[in-house]
Amino acid sequence: MSKIHVTTVVNGDEVEFLADPRETLLDCLRDHLGLTGSKEGCGTGDCGACSVTVDGVLISSCLMLGVEAQGKKIETIEGMANGEELHPLQRKFIEHAALQCGFCTPGILVAAKALLEKNPDPTETEVRYWLAGNLCRCTGYDKIIRAVMDAASEMRGAA
Amino acid sequence: MPKDEIKDFRLVGTRPNRPDGLDKVTGRARYGADITAPGMLWGAVLRSPHAHAKILKIDTSKAEALSGVKAVVTRADFPTGLTGEDWNLQENTMAGEKALYDGHAIAAVAATSSQIAQEAVRLIEVEYEVLPHVTDVDDAIKPDAPVIREGAADATVPEGMPPNVVKYFEFGRGDVDAGFKDADLVMERTYKTEATHQGYIEPHACLGQLGADGKGEMWVCTQGQWYIRQMCSAVLGLNAAQLRVTPSEIGGGFGGKTTIFMEPLSLALSQKAGGRPVKIVMSRSEVLRATGPTASASMDVKIGMTKDGKLTAARAEFRMQGGAFPGAPVDMALYCCLAPYKIDNVEHIGYDVLANRPKCAAYRAPGSPMGAFAVESLIDEMCRKLDLDPMDVRLKNAVREGDQASYGPTFGSIGLAEVLEATAKHPNLSAPLGPNQGRGVASGYWFNHSGETSVSLAISEDGNAQVSVGTPDIGGSRASIALMVAETLGIAYEDVRVNVVETGSLGVNEPTHGSRATFASGKAATVAARAAIKEMCRRAANEWGIDEEAVEWVEGAAQPAGPNAGEFPPMSIKEIAKNMGKTGGPISGHHESVPEGVGASFGCHVVDVEVDPETGHTKILRYLVVQDAGRAIHPSYVEGQYQGGAVQGIGWALNEEYVYGDDGRLQNPIFLDYRMPVASDLPMIDTQIVEVPNPGHPFGVRGVGETGITPPLPAIANAIQGATGVRMSHLPMTPTKVLAALKASQE
Ligand code: FES
Numbered sequence: 001m002s003k004i005h006v007t008t009v010v011n012g013d014e015v016e017f018l019a020d021p022r023e024t025l026l027d028c029l030r031d032h033l034g035l036t037g038s039k040e041g042c043g044t045g046d047c048g049a050c051s052v053t054v055d056g057v058l059i060s061s062c063l064m065l066g067v068e069a070q071g072k073k074i075e076t077i078e079g080m081a082n083g084e085e086l087h088p089l090q091r092k093f094i095e096h097a098a099l100q101c102g103f104c105t106p107g108i109l110v111a112a113k114a115l116l117e118k119n120p121d122p123t124e125t126e127v128r129y130w131l132a133g134n135l136c137r138c139t140g141y142d143k144i145i146r147a148v149m150d151a152a153s154e155m156r157g158a159a
Numbered sequence: 160m161p162k163d164e165i166k167d168f169r170l171v172g173t174r175p176n177r178p179d180g181l182d183k184v185t186g187r188a189r190y191g192a193d194i195t196a197p198g199m200l201w202g203a204v205l206r207s208p209h210a211h212a213k214i215l216k217i218d219t220s221k222a223e224a225l226s227g228v229k230a231v232v233t234r235a236d237f238p239t240g241l242t243g244e245d246w247n248l249q250e251n252t253m254a255g256e257k258a259l260y261d262g263h264a265i266a267a268v269a270a271t272s273s274q275i276a277q278e279a280v281r282l283i284e285v286e287y288e289v290l291p292h293v294t295d296v297d298d299a300i301k302p303d304a305p306v307i308r309e310g311a312a313d314a315t316v317p318e319g320m321p322p323n324v325v326k327y328f329e330f331g332r333g334d335v336d337a338g339f340k341d342a343d344l345v346m347e348r349t350y351k352t353e354a355t356h357q358g359y360i361e362p363h364a365c366l367g368q369l370g371a372d373g374k375g376e377m378w379v380c381t382q383g384q385w386y387i388r389q390m391c392s393a394v395l396g397l398n399a400a401q402l403r404v405t406p407s408e409i410g411g412g413f414g415g416k417t418t419i420f421m422e423p424l425s426l427a428l429s430q431k432a433g434g435r436p437v438k439i440v441m442s443r444s445e446v447l448r449a450t451g452p453t454a455s456a457s458m459d460v461k462i463g464m465t466k467d468g469k470l471t472a473a474r475a476e477f478r479m480q481g482g483a484f485p486g487a488p489v490d491m492a493l494y495c496c497l498a499p500y501k502i503d504n505v506e507h508i509g510y511d512v513l514a515n516r517p518k519c520a521a522y523r524a525p526g527s528p529m530g531a532f533a534v535e536s537l538i539d540e541m542c543r544k545l546d547l548d549p550m551d552v553r554l555k556n557a558v559r560e561g562d563q564a565s566y567g568p569t570f571g572s573i574g575l576a577e578v579l580e581a582t583a584k585h586p587n588l589s590a591p592l593g594p595n596q597g598r599g600v601a602s603g604y605w606f607n608h609s610g611e612t613s614v615s616l617a618i619s620e621d622g623n624a625q626v627s628v629g630t631p632d633i634g635g636s637r638a639s640i641a642l643m644v645a646e647t648l649g650i651a652y653e654d655v656r657v658n659v660v661e662t663g664s665l666g667v668n669e670p671t672h673g674s675r676a677t678f679a680s681g682k683a684a685t686v687a688a689r690a691a692i693k694e695m696c697r698r699a700a701n702e703w704g705i706d707e708e709a710v711e712w713v714e715g716a717a718q719p720a721g722p723n724a725g726e727f728p729p730m731s732i733k734e735i736a737k738n739m740g741k742t743g744g745p746i747s748g749h750h751e752s753v754p755e756g757v758g759a760s761f762g763c764h765v766v767d768v769e770v771d772p773e774t775g776h777t778k779i780l781r782y783l784v785v786q787d788a789g790r791a792i793h794p795s796y797v798e799g800q801y802q803g804g805a806v807q808g809i810g811w812a813l814n815e816e817y818v819y820g821d822d823g824r825l826q827n828p829i830f831l832d833y834r835m836p837v838a839s840d841l842p843m844i845d846t847q848i849v850e851v852p853n854p855g856h857p858f859g860v861r862g863v864g865e866t867g868i869t870p871p872l873p874a875i876a877n878a879i880q881g882a883t884g885v886r887m888s889h890l891p892m893t894p895t896k897v898l899a900a901l902k903a904s905q906e
């Protein structure tokens with residue numbers, strides 16, 4: 001199958017790649033752009049490990065085709081820290097031991113950031129429902145929820 | 160070490176940031192599928208759509224003709240003549256004469272892209288003769304069940320057993336019949352649990368390369384790089400030392416990544432493709448259909464109890480299927496199920512049964528959750544009948560140091576009584592309950608494990624320490640090992656780097672399994688650090704011209720052991736390291752052994768649920784884990800193990816199960832239908848770490864990974880009875896099942 005040329009912006013950088021039309025955005029990020037921070041846990045939209053934002057909207061990148069990225073703005077885990085300075089969510093995840101294997105972590109961080117941008121003061125229940133699309137098999141979610149709540153509170157304090 | 164001596168440590172017991180945290184929150188950490196190699200090909204696997212079928216013919220010609228395809232392998236490419244578990248592994252890697260379960264590998268392809276490899280797989284033509292199949296354990300043990308493999312039974316199986324029974328266990332002590340006579344209440348019940356999957360979010364992935372000279376390399380997500388090396392070598396007939404296996408970061412394992420599945424296929428394909436590296440990444444449905452879930456179980460338990468709650472006798476008869484190969488953890492289930500209780504009369508019987516399902520692998524305390532579901536459910540029901548407090552009964556019958564375990568050995572230092580006492584005092588146990596709400600408690604047990612361990616430690620030129628361990632870090636073991644080494648050497652936590660290394664760097668290590676990483680690698684690293692300290696003291700002694708024995712190590716420096724040794728200012732690790740080239744060369748320490756002194760771990764969980772009488776849905780309101788850690792080296796990661804184990808157990812109790820259709824095919828091979836707990840299903844998971852130090856470990860560690868998955872199954876069933884009066888004896892306790900039970904009880 002002949003490939004399609006795609007130009008898009010990822011984490012602020014303009015990038016180009018040739019996509020097989022069957023490839024997902026996740027495949028393209030990982031295999032063509034070397035951005036392996038987004039993970040494939042299921043490929044069916046059920047685990048959230050591949051979470052990215054496209055034009056500011058949180059999506060599962062395993063459910064979007066790579067060719068659909070043409071002309072869009074994509075943000076992935078690799079763009080979350082500002083140089084050496086971690087996003088408060090990243091810092092709080094380390095401090096709260098909110099990761100064990102860490103495989104779900106990029107997707108959860110991207111999803112949690114999208115939540116806090118919409119709702120800077122979520123309740124525990126709101127965090128739990130927002131993250132219900134992100135599976136973590138290691139932690140039982142307890143420390144993840146605490147880390148998100150703590151990051152939210154720090155970010156509100158800083159604002 | 161006296162039981163209650165809490166030492167004041169400088170670092171052990173603190174909660175520093177984990178060393179791999181930064182890589183993991185930035186997406187830099189490299190997992191199984193995250194790596195590529197020059198000239199790399201992509202592999203894909205053709206899998207059987209049938210539960211049981213003779214393979215009459217495989218025609219790969221169309222696949223081979225597809226442009227971009229570089230190699231195709233079938234079983235014909237593997238060596239023959241293997242026996243025992245090596246044969247089982249080979250047969251599971253790639254079907255031989257028969258496909259034994261839905262998802263069994265039939266052929267594999269390597270091509271220049273993943274899309275071409277998938278396309279080529281679809282071009283392979285297989286002729287099957289479909290055979291009758293069986294997937295349920297109670298059907299599989301029937302005398303007239305379809306026979307999965309003739310002659311697979313081992314010497315433990317008595318003459319005349321049904322054909323799919325491949326192992327038989329029988330052990331006990333005392334006189335159970337006399338024990339039942341001494342009881343005021345004797346009850347007998349049958350329980351069933353369904354197969355569940357470890358559910359690690361990272362699918363299996365590997366990148367294998369093998370040349371015509373038999374030299375190979377592999378990058379793989381695994382709990383045990385030496386197991387991968389040994390098993391791949393056995394299956395492919397390779398020389399193990401010629402295969403170098405590097406573990407990636409691992410995205411969860413829980414026992415499921417202690418064995419091989421498609422790893423040998425990448426090597427076989429690579430060799431056929433002229434040595435080009437081949438990457439294989441499983442899809443989620445391949446993971447669920449064709450890796451190693453846990454066994455399903457059918458269990459009869461009979462227990463006798465006096466009216467004041469003393470257990471007089473117990474009999475457990477368990478049947479388990481672990482797929483089309485021997486190895487269901489029925490023995491472990493029997494060993495663990497009565498372990499928390501001191502009972503004089505016990506009888507255990509077990510059957511390991513073949514069925515047309517994937518070969519089971521270890522899953523967190525393999526066997527223990529099923530056994531606990533049966534025994535802890537029945538004890539709870541009996542407590543309710545006799546109007547006894549379930550915590551009192553557990554404490555009254557609790558095993559203590561010096562007691563003989565139900566399965567034979569005598570317990571050393573254990574902390575069950577301390578766990579139960581801490582549980583009884585916890586505020587969760589007195590939280591008020593509303594309508595349709597109930598509380599359940601249950602205990603759980605795991606032996607913990609040691610295993611072959613090899614660790615090497617080296618002092619760097621600037622006086623820091625690097626530690627090479629062979630146990631992949633799944634839940635924070637690099638942090639705990641760094642803490643113990645830094646504590647021992649008297650240096651900062653940040654000055655220790657722990658590396659999980661490839662098979663070429665150390666002697667053989669068993670995987671990270673059996674809750675052993677912090678126990679065994681931690682103990683070996685501590686011994687290695689002490690060896691380095693001894694050497695540094697020797698260097699200082701030489702420098703000062705005094706006897707080596709007259710030097711001691713205090714706070715990261717050598718110093719004269721007393722006024723008689725001489726007057727010298729302390730010589731720091733940095734000074735000694737800086738000069739090591741001139742004082743005798745590199746300073747290191749290493750340790751190889753099967754570390755002795757494993758400490759068993761008991762836990763007790765308390766759960767409050769609310770059952771919706773209209774839907775049968777069970778909501779977890781509160782959850783408490785209390786468990787003996789021996790000593791918590793990094794308490795956050797101990798809590799993490801407790802919480803993660805509890806939530807896997809909650810999933811097993813309420814939602815998760817392998818559902819096979821009448822056609823023998825797995826009906827729910829995606830996460831949408833294999834429904835694991837999500838954040839909105841759960842409350843916070845409260846934890847309490849009990850510390851009864853293990854005298855067999857320099858810091859008292861027992862191992863904490865596994866016990867926590869065991870109590871949730873019965874604890875939740877017990878809570879549901881509290882809420883509804885209905886006793887659920889078949890997991891998972893889905894809304895449909897609970898509703899049906901409620902309806903039946905009202906009729
Ligand atoms: S990989 Fe996209 S949701 Fe799981």
Ligand code: FES
Nearest residue numbers: 100101136137138
């Ligand atoms: S930390 Fe392992 S899946 Fe979340």
